[in-house]
Amino acid sequence: MRVLVIGSGAREHALVSALRRDAAVSAVFAAPGNAGMVQRAQVRPVDPCAAEDVVALAAEVAADLVVIGPEVPLVLGVADAVRAAGFACFGPSAAAAQIEGSKAFAKDVMSAAGVRTAHSEIVDTPAELDAALDRFGPTWVVKDDGLAAGKGVVVTTDRSAARKHAAELLEQGHRVLLESFLDGPEVSLFCLVDGETVVPLLPAQDHKRVGDGDTGPNTGGMGAYAPLPWLDDATVTTIVEQVVRPVAVELVRRGCGFSGLLYAGLAIGAAGPAVVEFNCRFGDPETQAVLALLDSPLGELLHATATGTLAQVDRPRWRDGSAVTVVLAAENYPARPRVGDAISGVGEGALDDSAMVLHAGTAVRADGCLVSAGGRVLSVVGVGADLSEARRRVYDRLATIKLPGSHYRTDIGLAAVENRVEV
Structure with a gap:
């Protein structure tokens, strides 16, 4: 199998490294790649968001599978173009990728699927902001409704800081999502999803804030570990059956079934798991830890997901430790x-x-x-x-x-x- 990985970050470097461990993968290409991938993949230039260029590169390297790493190309529909050109592609359609691209869309899907999540309101104009902020607190969660690379979120007990962040987003023309604060430790659960088939990977925990002790501003992620010694298998099963599968089924019902990696970010509180966010791709930096422990052939899992045969392959095996x-x-x-x-x-x-x-x-x-x-x-x-x-x-x-x-x-x-x- 010849695999083309689209992206240039550490997540894609981890994917390339795991694919190299798969005996069935004969060649790995990375585009645009980075300086560290050259020893493990054939690196080619490409704009990940230029669908025609990605399709042309897939044809040039005779890819049997295209894996799209970042969220922006997925939200822009690059996976649709790759599939339309006849290539197996790991990554959801633009319609399904709205589960990350629009937090309002994700909230609507979760509501229809009966999935627990934070109470939320969308703010479109500065005139609505103060009254909306008054309906939240004492901890405010302020999010950019669109893509923000993990850095569009402010969680604070300072109302003025919450207001400042929301006002800045509105000034930039972005809708603002206000949410109630969810207590409990956070969990990242990656699931391979092929329509209504859901296969969980190891749960991980990300550390978003820049400083030790969860201090300072949010980042794209400063570290992660897997598995979680404090999270039992029964809770993982609950997350799959009460959160991920209902969302996957609802997306199928809406005519935009998910194909790829559905990432559920959850808070595990006293009342059970509640969704903080969904992402439409492998998370960074959790992927680096999770794939380091994968003992199954990654190429087989990704190809099966991309070709609608995930239910027919063995469940992932994991290294001890x-x-x-x-x-x-x-x-x-x-x-x-x-x-x-x-x-x-x-x-x-x-x-x-x-x-x-x-x-x-x-x-x-x-x-x-x-x-x-x-x-x-x-x-x-x-x-x-x-x-x-x-x-x-x-x-x-x-x-x-x-x-x-x-x-x-x-x-x-x-x-x-x-x-x-x-x-």
Whole structure:
């Protein structure tokens, strides 16, 4: 099988690495890829959002499967174009991708499917804002209704901060979603979905805020770990049967059945799981940890999902142990990051390394030097017999990497190790 992976982040680097472990995958292409993928894939230039160019590249490399990583091409309908050209494609249609592209659409789907989620209101104009804010609190959750790369959310007990963020979004012409605050630890559950067939992967937990102890602004994600020692299999089954499957069935009923990776972000509170958000693709940085533990052939799972045969393949098998991903970020991230600084100590490493470095915001200068080229620069993944060992390996590896002004969280997975996560 020849597989074309569309995207350029650490998520796509993780997909490429996992596909390389699949004996049935004879060639992997990454477009536009990044500086770290060149040892594991044939990297080709492409604009991921240009449907005609993606289709042309799929034809050029004779792809048996196209995997679209980022959400923006999916929301823009690139998967539709790829399928229309006759290629198997892992990724939902533009209509189904609205589950992430429009939070209002997602709320409507969840309401129709009877899925628990936060109470919410849409604000379209500044004139509505103050009265709407008065109906929420004492913790305000303010979201951009559209795509915001994980950074369009403010959760705060400061009404003025909530109002400021909402006003900025409205000034930019974006609708605002106000939500009630959901208590309890958050869980990311990835599910392969083929119409009404739902196959869960390992649950993971993302760490969104930039600083230790969940302090500072939200980011695209500063680290994750999997599996979750405090989440039992029965709760995962409940999430699948009461959350993901009803949403998948409702999308089929609406004529936009989902095909690809449906990501449910949930809060596990006293009353049970409640949805924080849905995404239409693999999440970053959770993917890096989850795929590090996958023992099944990834190509088979993705191809079966793309071709409507997911119900016919074996359920995923997993390695024993735990995996931890920690994001190395550039100076000033999540604000405008400093770029162009030299990175040392990365190396390539074996595909089955116990501490693997995946690239996100990197580039290679004309002189061959690896430099930073984005906010989230690298994802370092540690794998161990348990969460403590995985944490030790990832932080030992991070200590060998040098990037001026860079920063990372030191507490990814720590609360679970110390049994401070309560459900």
